[in-house]
Amino acid sequence: MARYEEVSVYGYEEFMQAVEQHSGKTIFAYFSGSKDAEGKSWCPDCVQAEPVVREGLKHVGEGCVFIYCQVGEKPYLKNW
Template identity: 70%
Template sequence: MSKYEEVSVHGYEEFCQAVANRKGKDIFAYFSGDKDASGNSWCPDCVKAEPVVRGEMGHLPEDSVFIYCQVGERAYWKDPNNDFKKTLKLTGVPTLLRYGTPQKLVEEECFKSELVRMMFTED
């Protein structure tokens, strides 16, 4: 039994719902480009970062929540007015953030296991 909860969502509305349902919890969110039927994302950096992030998830704090969020197709992501960019102020995928704090890793930073581990272990 893992000590954290993992939730997979697709799109901004589902992300907001997942966060709302877990108020008061320590939430880590990982944003990635959509995956196709064979499980491949259109975002090459997301493909490279996911195993690194997943490899460090054992360091997630007890009772925390890890939300894996697919942001949509490439065309939607490229739209500067998409909800992720406008409301959450995301600048790139992959992004790993500690929800409600300024802590975030963007793009190549997600390739570095030591940075991911620090995000999961430091208050």
């Protein structure tokens, strides 16, 4: 069983709401390119990093919060 709470959000607004809701707790945030219907991110770096991040979560203290934030689709972000 996980020692931390995982919260999945989409975009900046939801991320900030999650941070506010968990005020006072240790928060770990992971930002990833949005996933498709099969659960795969369009971002190859995110695909490689996620298993490493999840392995690291095995070592966090009890009561921490992990916020998984999907940041958007590639065409949207490409225009920034």
